[in-house]
Amino acid sequence: MFAALSFGAVASAAQRGVVQGVSVKPNPVAAGAPVTVTATGTNPCGAVFVDWGDGTAITYAIYNLPVTQTHAFAAGGRFTVVAKGMGNCDGEVRTTLDVKPPPSPPTPPPPPEPREKIARVDMTPSPARVRQPVAIVVAGNGPCAFTVDFGDGNTREESGALPRTIRHTYAVPDTYVVIVRPDPPCAGKFTQKLTVTDANAAAELSGVTVSPVRAVAGQAVTIDVTGRGACQYSIDFGDGNADSRSRDLPDRVRHTYPAPDRYTISVTAEPPCIGSARATLVVRPRR
Numbered sequence: 001m002f003a004a005l006s007f008g009a010v011a012s013a014a015q016r017g018v019v020q021g022v023s024v025k026p027n028p029v030a031a032g033a034p035v036t037v038t039a040t041g042t043n044p045c046g047a048v049f050v051d052w053g054d055g056t057a058i059t060y061a062i063y064n065l066p067v068t069q070t071h072a073f074a075a076g077g078r079f080t081v082v083a084k085g086m087g088n089c090d091g092e093v094r095t096t097l098d099v100k101p102p103p104s105p106p107t108p109p110p111p112p113e114p115r116e117k118i119a120r121v122d123m124t125p126s127p128a129r130v131r132q133p134v135a136i137v138v139a140g141n142g143p144c145a146f147t148v149d150f151g152d153g154n155t156r157e158e159s160g161a162l163p164r165t166i167r168h169t170y171a172v173p174d175t176y177v178v179i180v181r182p183d184p185p186c187a188g189k190f191t192q193k194l195t196v197t198d199a200n201a202a203a204e205l206s207g208v209t210v211s212p213v214r215a216v217a218g219q220a221v222t223i224d225v226t227g228r229g230a231c232q233y234s235i236d237f238g239d240g241n242a243d244s245r246s247r248d249l250p251d252r253v254r255h256t257y258p259a260p261d262r263y264t265i266s267v268t269a270e271p272p273c274i275g276s277a278r279a280t281l282v283v284r285p286r287r
Contacts, residue, residue, distance in 0.1 A: 017045035017065060019091035022083040028098035031076050035097065037083065040066040045089035053079030053097070059086055076101025116142035118162065118188035121180050125248055127195040127228065130173050134194065136180075139163040144186035151176030151194070170196040203229025205249060205275035208267045214282050217260045221281060223253040231273035238263035238281070260285040 020041040029035045039048050043064040051057040052071050060069055073079065076099050084092040119140040128134045136148060138158070145159040150168050158164055170176065173196050180190045205227040215221050225233065227249035236242045237255050245251065257263060260283045268276040 015044065017041060017043045017085065017089040017091075019045065019048060019065065019083055019085040019089060019093055022081065022093045022095050024081055024095055024097045028100055029073070030100045031073050031102045034070045034072050035099075036068055036070050037081055038066055038068045039083040039093075041085070041089075041091055045085055045087075047086035047089065049082075049084040049086050051082040051084075053081050065089075073097075073099040075099070116140075116144050116182075116186040118144060118146065118180060118182050118186065118190060121178075121190040121192055123178065123192065123194050127197050127248060128170060130170055130196055130198055133167045133169050134196075136166045136168065136178065137163055138166070138180055140186075140188060142186070145183040146186060147181045147183070149177075149179040149181070151178050172196070173198040197228050203227070203231045203249070203269075203273040205231055205233055205267060205269040205273060205277065208265060208277040208279045210265060210279045210281050213280075214284060215257065217283055217286050218256065218258055219283075220254050220256045223255060223265060223279075225249060225251045225253065225267050225277075227269075227273075227275060229273065232270045233273065234268050234270065236266040236268075238265050257281070257283045259283070 018041045019039050022037060022039050024035055024037050026035065037050060039050070045062065045065045047059055047061050048067055049057070049059045050069060054073055056071065060067065079097045079099060080094055081097055082092065082094045117140050118138055122137045122139070124135045124137070138146065140162040143161050148156045148158065148166055150156070152170055152172070154168070156166060158166060175193055175195045178192050178194050182188055205225060207226040209224045209226070211222045223235070225235070229249060230246070231249050232244070232246040234242060234244045235253060239257055245253070263281045263283065265279045265281060266276070
């Protein structure tokens with residue numbers, strides 16, 4: 001009788017549970033969303049250690065298996081989750097969990113366009129003449145404070161509703177960089193070049209270019225007549241048409257050739273302006 005009781009007590013003391021399985025749901029899961037781990041096995045089992053794989057490891061005191069615990073992952077990635085029996089419980093099992101990274105934050109909307117803005121700067125005449133005023137027109141929206149740097153060492157501050165016209169006279173022939181700088185909240189900085197010529201220098205026609213040099217019949221082409229000063233000149237388009245013009249050089253003309261051919265464009269200055277030039281244009285038939 002004594003021997004039988006001792007054997008039963010030893011058998012009861014030796015009985016231990018085993019953690020045999022682990023599962024995670026949902027899988028995959030989004031970062032920040034709760035995920036549930038379930039450990040299964042045989043009892044008795046008084047504690048289960050869970051390593052979530054992201055640096056978090058907790059021993060959970062339990063009464064028996066199965067047991068369920070929840071956790072949220074802060075970042076995306078693939079994690080190995082381990083469940084291990086503790087105390088009167090043996091066994092170690094693991095599974096893999098895929099965590100999707102959190103969505104990127106929405107792109108912020110672009111900042112609103114400033115209501116006070118310089119949109120354009122025009123200078124007349126261009127080229128300009130020494131000792132003759134140049135009109136600098138600053139166009140845009142709203143009232144605006146700005147500074148004009150004329151490029152010759154002089155500046156001027158202006159303030160008021162746009163457009164505004166500033167007049168300036170240059171004493172020396174040269175090419176000047178004119179800068180218009182707005183003061184906040186006004187926006188829209190502009191930098192432009194202005195050529196100032198000597199009023200006494202002889203006007204001269206120096207060249208002619210055409211663009212495109214290979215055009216299609218019926219397509220308008222641009223003819224640029226280069227030079228300096230006020231010049232009266234004649235232009236022969238090479239197709240039987242001609243024109244006489246009086247402009248400050250450089251000058252720009254547009255012309256359309258309805259028929260395919262090879263044309264020679266000739267420009268000739270009339271005294272006191274001097275110079276002449278030619279350019280060739282190939283006009284192809286329409287396809």
